[in-house]
Amino acid sequence: MSRIGKQPVSVPEGVKVTIQGHDITVVGPKGTLKEKLHPAISIKQADGKLVFSRSGEEKSLKALHGLVRTLVANMVRGVTQGFQKGLLITGIGNRAAKQGGKVVISIGFSHPVTVEPTQGVEIDVEGTNKLVVRGADKQKVGQVAANLRNIRPPDSYKGKGIRYEFEVLKLKPGKASGKGATTK
Numbered sequence: 001m002s003r004i005g006k007q008p009v010s011v012p013e014g015v016k017v018t019i020q021g022h023d024i025t026v027v028g029p030k031g032t033l034k035e036k037l038h039p040a041i042s043i044k045q046a047d048g049k050l051v052f053s054r055s056g057e058e059k060s061l062k063a064l065h066g067l068v069r070t071l072v073a074n075m076v077r078g079v080t081q082g083f084q085k086g087l088l089i090t091g092i093g094n095r096a097a098k099q100g101g102k103v104v105i106s107i108g109f110s111h112p113v114t115v116e117p118t119q120g121v122e123i124d125v126e127g128t129n130k131l132v133v134r135g136a137d138k139q140k141v142g143q144v145a146a147n148l149r150n151i152r153p154p155d156s157y158k159g160k161g162i163r164y165e166f167e168v169l170k171l172k173p174g175k176a177s178g179k180g181a182t183t184k
Contacts, residue, residue, distance in 0.1 A: 005041075005065030008049040009073045012080055017050065019043050024072060028079025031120060031136040035075060041068040050076075078136040085145040086165030087131040094152075094160070095128040103131065107152045107162065115151075118144060130165075 011017055015028040024043065025034045037043070040055045041064055050072060054065045077083075089096055089107065096105045103123045105113045117123045121135035121144050131148060135141045145164070154161040156172050163169065 003066070005052050005054070005062075005069045007069065008051050009069065009076055011045075011048050011050060011076060015076060015079060017045060017076075019045060024075070026072075026075040026079050028076075028136075030079045030082045033075045033078060033137060035071060037068050037071070038064050041065055043068075043072070074138045078138055082134055082136050083138045083141045084132055084134045085141055087133070087145060087148055087162055088165055089129040089131070089162050090154070091158075091160030096125050096131055097128070098123075098125045105148075105151060105162075108160075109152075113151055115148060123148075131162075 015026065018025040018027075022037050022039050023034065024037060025032065040061050042053050042055070044051045044053070052065060052069045052072075054061045074083075089105070091108065094105075094107050096103055098104075101116065103115045103117075103125060105115065107113060115123065117133075118140060120137055121133060121140050123144070124132045124134065126132060133141050133145045133148070135144075149162050149164065152161040154163040154167075154169055156169075157174060159169050159171055
């Protein structure tokens with residue numbers, strides 16, 4: 001049996017889980033999330049917990065067992081606590097500002113880049129160089145953060161650009177000095 005899939009997901013107070021066939025809906029204080037799950041995995045709700053079981057012992061079903069359990073656990077966590085990702089803007093003159101619901105980023109292009117968050121996700125600007133992406137859906141939060149990072153990924157020599165908050169960059173050495181270098 002899947003080590004992750006056999007663990008039940010506890011449903012905290014204030015969260016309502018509705019299971020209709022293979023569709024699951026989780027409603028909580030931070031929002032509502034819906035998902036269509038694989039038909040080979042069945043869910044039972046009892047005593048404030050969700051228990052998952054699979055219909056066979058094939059390797060693909062074992063993998064789906066853990067996946068479905070993790071997706072539902074993330075849905076429950078998302079509607080109670082939410083998810084967030086931090087991004088840092090580095091480089092001289094690079095900054096971000098919030099204008100209404102949009103975020104305007106000056107990152108070294110000839111024009112400022114305007115980003116509008118998707119539904120269910122909000123982007124906050126802390127100071128001038130930190131962006132925080134928040135939302136209930138883990139996949140959407142990660143996708144919006146990745147889209148922001150792709151505006152100007154960090155430079156491999158100086159590290160300038162947009163990077164994740166705890167991302168460790170391995171910078172390349174610059175040009176070698178004139179000593180020992182011979183040109184012919």
